[in-house]
Amino acid sequence: MILGDCELHIISDGNFKLDGGAMFGVVPKALWHRLEPADDNNQIQMGLNCLLIIRGAQRILIDTGIGNKYDAKFAKIYAVQQPRNLLDNLHAKGFEPADITHVIMSHMHFDHIGWNTRANENGEIVPTFRNATYFAQNGEFETAQNPDPRSKASYLPDNWQALQRTGQLELLNGTGEVLPGIESVITGGHTEFHTIVKLTTPAGVAVFLADLVPTPSHLKTPYVMGYDLFPKQTMDVKPKVLRQAIDEHWLLIFEHSARVTSGYLCEKNGAYVLEEVEL
Template sequence: MKLFTVNAGFFKLDGGAMFGVVPKSIWQKTNPADENNLCTWAMRCLLVQDEDRLILIDNGIGYKQDERFLKHYYLHGDDSLEKSLAFHGFSKDDITDVFLTHLHFDHCGGSIERLEDGSLVPAFKNAVYWSNKAHWDWAVNPNDREKASFLKENILPIQESGKLKFIDTVDGIPFTQNIKIRFAFGHTESMMLPQISYKGKTILYMADMLPSVGHIPMPYVMSYDMFPMKTLNEKKKFFEEATQNGYVLYLEHDPVNECCTLQETEKGIRVKDTFKLTDIL
């Protein structure tokens, strides 16, 4: 098995929305905002080469949205999904599996590309796309609060292509010999977190359960979360498990830190170490 960090670029979101009830005077110490109260966030995906499969976990916003949409999110930086794959010696055509933690646009937008004739087709033409039925149904029939995050042009063409497969919503269900799937329900319905066994270590891909190191304290829950009390309870459960077992947490949105470990302190669970994925490979 081999693991590769795949950077799909940076974007911006409102700092207050990202930290919920936590005052700006506190959260800006770890995630400083610009003059418009926007903070920079990564779209850090993970590429897993596992035997004969090349698995891409999430894929960023993509580029098919129009300028009116993209201007709200200020895509910036020199990274792109294609450049990052090429850096590791791969192309989109090499991907065999696209694993979607959930279907919010900043996690799955790169799944579909728009051709010159306007048609929407899978960006990874040789890949199977993985979701779960509970989350899929939630996304294609969205509630009014979450509707802006579920874009039909990111989602429906996957199913229409015939390349969509569902994972059973069973916590700990195997995906490969080295990957099992954990489920979380606070951020959105049935978000999937890949848990990877690698050289005696456990690496947990955190998706939106832990956007950044700045979100480790328990009350730091995003306003984007549909069920914040569930998120709070899930954080406690997963963080205690990660602390006791020395898990490496892979951070999708932290603009600086790729990975971290946790420790118990007098103030509760806090960050222990931060490091790049290559430091443990």
């Protein structure tokens, strides 16, 4: 899809599964299972949708999926399905890892930054995108390095330590432009420094919602993940972002949807309606 001076592609890293109850917090299963049917383990299908923005010579990747550094136990717990992973799908669009110039992380949980790094032929963990500058919020990086017991399992140092060694990690200090027209916007909610990424072009705005609204089944204000550290903040910020998305006709991108990855939001009889767009 072309948006102003940018070309946008959804690049999938496959699918995985999470517990349906954990994905909907206090919402009863009787309500959420109509939107997201659960399997025998009560898990629901989740996408790993990353966004590639091409603008002039820039190839900007927003989040990098779950990666491939996991072991068999992890693959089983999260039912990781990667018939084609992020690199396969980039290749299919004509891009190799060395072509990526910038990586912007929404936050640093393992299902968002997995392909930041990979093992080389000697088994050493190295940056996957050797020519890229990688951006993360400083506050999120500090949390990732000193996680509390609740967050510890979500932060895997293998996903960023190699970037520190090569000097490819650049830390951001709050909401602001990472590149001209591309803003990292702190929302909090999911983690203290969780961000969405806002792309402004002459032809309109696209917003990568990350874990603020992981799937279209999470549009309603109370439909908040049990994983969120600050659910009341999510419930405060989400409707404001969605209001603006409706009023200003933003293209919305849903990172964890296994079905509808993007669309424009409108309101009919007080309910959100998503007009699907294929990227």
